[in-house]
């Protein structure tokens with residue numbers, strides 16, 4: 300039974316590829332910021348008075364559990380205090396994991412969620428149908444397939460006057476059936492361009508905002524995955540992640556003077572996604588090495604479980620989309636619902652017991668979190684440094 304399902308799934312996987320060109324430019328006309336109505340009047344009136352907007356206070360029990368983060372404020376150490384709401388930016392909050400996380404955080408009433416999305420109307424509809432209280436979220440436009448859009452998002456966010464307490468880099472594209480690469484506005488192969496480079500610029504720039512926050516536990520979370528880790532069964536399903544000697548990344552992933560793939564090889568959409576996840580996990584660790592001690596910010600990554608029902612698989616063939624959820628539910632038993640996965644990521648955002656920095660979190664069968672091991676490549680510090688430096692050049696930071 301397991302074998303039959305595996306071979307069906309494999310054949311579903313190797314079906315003919317279809318070309319896709321520049322798939323990530325939906326609704327770029329919706330530049331700028333949208334506030335849900337009640338928040339809009341609240342923030343607008345505050346903006347008239349001062350540039351730094353105060354975020355509504357809620358009473359929460361301050362974090363008294365042991366923490367590895369040195370920058371815990373005095374307020375947090377003194378027990379029960381009045382704390383303002385935390386402000387968290389979640390990229391790709393219009394569906395799947397990002398939406399479920401936004402929903403889980405919104406329900407607590409302790410967070411103002413900035414839904415950073417490329418499709419404004421989709422995000423608004425999604426937030427409404429998830430039942431998120433209007434006053435707890437704000438939608439801002441962000442298309443990670445354009446570095447201009449990333450910079451514009453940062454400017455918009457800053458001009459809102461809100462502090463930044465947690466940044467969640469969650470958005471991603473997966474193009475397993477593409478026979479040809481598609482490209483971001485700057486000409487980077489789409490999966491690595493969106494999943495890694497767009498987020499890299501965003502996180503590098505917003506680090507300054509995180510540093511300025513007076514919130515007790517500041518965090519930068521970059522969503523990783525099991526399929527980028529070749530020390531797992533899932534990570535050994537071909538094509539395997541492999542950044543090689545980074546020659547394609549060094550060449551700009553444009554496919555013009557070299558390759559659209561990080562390792563310089565032939566284009567493969569599924570591999571490009573897995574490579575981008577390796578970059579996500581490497582960058583989390585590099586941020587940790589460079590900035591944790593100095594800033595107290597917690598840097599973390601995670602594998603939330605296999606959320607086989609999300610839009611991530613929208614470009615996969617129908618047979619795959621049909622078989623993948625039952626395969627994960629009944630055979631690998633790695634399946635997790637969107638709501639459960641959202642609660643997991645929300646834990647990494649706000650749970651006082653998950654403040655350790657430099658960690659790749661996973662959850663066991665009882666849904667208890669644990670520090671997982673990354674593959675050799677995904678924990679290679681020398682490679683992380685080189686990916687960081689090459690990425691800085693590509694996004695115009697060096």
Ligand code: NDP
Nearest residue numbers: 391393394395396442443444470471524605606609610611
């Ligand atoms: P979804 O496709 O449901 O969500 C992806 C989100 O990213 C969507 O909101 C999408 O926007 C957004 N997005 C895509 N391209 C861009 C862009 N150019 N600019 C801004 N936003 C963009 O997938 P998941 O929820 O499954 O994926 C979320 C994260 O979870 C990813 O990082 C993925 O790698 C990770 N993950 C997923 C697993 C799974 O089993 N599903 C397993 C392990 C990790 P739009 O709604 O407009 O399309």
Ligand code: PMR
Nearest residue numbers: 305306308309312524525526532533536572604605631633
């Ligand atoms: Mg996988 C314990 C086994 C396990 C787990 C947890 C996953 C997760 N997968 C497992 C096993 C297998 N997968 C096996 C044995 C096969 C061969 C039949 C298999 C196949 C497979 C395919 C074709 N799996 C996939 C695909 C995809 O297209 C997905 C992918 O790689 O996206 C990049 C995928 C996934 N498997 C997972 C998870 C979490 C995914 C989604 C990937 C991600 O977001 O990283």
